[in-house]
Amino acid sequence: MLLKNCQLLLTQDANRRIIGNADVLIEGSTIKKVGRGLKAGRGADTIDCAGKIVMPGLVNTHTHLGMHSLRGAKDDAELFDWLKGIEATEKKFTAKQVKENTIAGLKEAVRFGTTTVYDSYKFPEERLGAFEKMGVRGVLSSTVTDEKTFRASENFLNSLKKRHGIVKGAVAANAVYSCSKEILRKVIEYSDANRLLRRIHIGETRKDRFDTLQRHGRLAVEYLDSIGFLAENCLLVHCIWITKGEIRKIAMAGAMVSHNPVSNMKLASGGVMPLTEMLDEKVCVGLGTDSVASNNNLDLFEEMKIAALLHRHHKWDANAVTAQQVLDMATIDGAKCLGIGNVGSIAEGNFADIITLSLDENLLPVNDIVSNIVFAAQGMNVNDVVIDGKAVLRDRSFVH
Numbered sequence: 118m119l120l121k122n123c124q125l126l127l128t129q130d131a132n133r134r135i136i137g138n139a140d141v142l143i144e145g146s147t148i149k150k151v152g153r154g155l156k157a158g159r160g161a162d163t164i165d166c167a168g169k170i171v172m173p174g175l176v177n178t179h180t181h182l183g184m185h186s187l188r189g190a191k192d193d194a195e196l197f198d199w200l201k202g203i204e205a206t207e208k209k210f211t212a213k214q215v216k217e218n219t220i221a222g223l224k225e226a227v228r229f230g231t232t233t234v235y236d237s238y239k240f241p242e243e244r245l246g247a248f249e250k251m252g253v254r255g256v257l258s259s260t261v262t263d264e265k266t267f268r269a270s271e272n273f274l275n276s277l278k279k280r281h282g283i284v285k286g287a288v289a290a291n292a293v294y295s296c297s298k299e300i301l302r303k304v305i306e307y308s309d310a311n312r313l314l315r316r317i318h319i320g321e322t323r324k325d326r327f328d329t330l331q332r333h334g335r336l337a338v339e340y341l342d343s344i345g346f347l348a349e350n351c352l353l354v355h356c357i358w359i360t361k362g363e364i365r366k367i368a369m370a371g372a373m374v375s376h377n378p379v380s381n382m383k384l385a386s387g388g389v390m391p392l393t394e395m396l397d398e399k400v401c402v403g404l405g406t407d408s409v410a411s412n413n414n415l416d417l418f419e420e421m422k423i424a425a426l427l428h429r430h431h432k433w434d435a436n437a438v439t440a441q442q443v444l445d446m447a448t449i450d451g452a453k454c455l456g457i458g459n460v461g462s463i464a465e466g467n468f469a470d471i472i473t474l475s476l477d478e479n480l481l482p483v484n485d486i487v488s489n490i491v492f493a494a495q496g497m498n499v500n501d502v503v504i505d506g507k508a509v510l511r512d513r514s515f516v517h
């Protein structure tokens with residue numbers, strides 16, 4: 118496949134190069150060459166990218182696509198009331214419903230330019246089927262809270278080992294407040310033995326923070342550190358209610374963080390996730406939308422803008438976080454958070470996960486392309502989506 122005449126190619130490579138009138142040659146599932154005047158072999162698929170911005174597909178480090186039918190179902194509640202409000206409906210979800218929800222979620226994510234999704238929920242086999250059907254790169258887990266759900270996760274991950282598709286497995290502990298120490302130890306053991314990512318929700322609310330302190334006599338990150346949960350293959354989701362000392366522990370362990378500003382603000386989690394403090398400590402931070410039941414969409418362009426605004430406003434500092442830093446979180450750093458080093462940038466040898474944006478009215482003029490992407494673009498500007506070297510969306514229509 119050849120992406121021809123890209124008006125502006127935003128590579129997100131090591132030098133953050135932006136190249137005008139560039140071509141991207143794709144062979145199989147990988148990027149073969151980036152340059153000018155490139156030619157594809159006879160009969161190769163060509164996408165004309167004149168008048169388009171071409172950039173890496175976005176990486177969503179945290180969502181629950183299985184909840185897609187719950188958009189707007191419980192809007193005006195804080196986390197624990199919200200959970201109670203939707204749990205009754207979730208309990209009735211069949212495997213078929215979860216698969217349908219996942220397909221609907223993937224369609225929305227792809228339409229908005231997301232090419233890699235970390236997704237955790239129940240019925241992993243059906244969700245895997247949805248990812249394979251839609252051709253979307255995924256990191257999938259079956260959420261663990263107790264022995265029974267741990268076994269379901271283990272069975273799924275064992276069966277996934279025999280497949281070599283674009284979906285990787287991960288082990289997801291739900292939260293410190295919902296998992297015993299024994300279960301967390303099993304999650305550590307299984308993820309280490311199988312070299313998989315492990316993730317957990319922490320510090321989402323003030324209640325969560327004080328409950329952990331009361332129950333374990335330690336702050337959440339200190340507690341996780343004391344049992345060996347923190348490591349380079351560990352992704353911590355939310356991290357709003359944590360201290361500077363905890364951030365240093367995360368940094369020392371090389372653990373990573375998924376930031377979900379829209380969901381946090383919608384659920385009125387209070388406080389602000391200490392992003393600038395994390396970046397100062399060189400913690401790798403990615404962006405996540407969380408589910409449409411708490412966001413209420415899967416648009417990472419919107420998430421980038423709101424992340425930038427939140428931290429600038431909170432710090433009274435227009436330079437608290439730059440557009441480039443936020444774009445990195447949605448691409449290259451998000452990919453690192455998921456342990457997939459070879460997506461999130463357009464560089465030779467990387468997987469070909471690439472999107473194009475039309476230069477619609479809201480993206481003109483282009484004084485600063487990175488600024489336009491973070492502060493002006495919306496998911497609906499996405500025109501084409503290529504994942505693993507295959508076109509999934511073309512001219513805003515799904516290929517299959």
Ligand SMILES: [Zn+2]
Pocket residue numbers: 179180181318354407
């Ligand atoms: Zn979550």
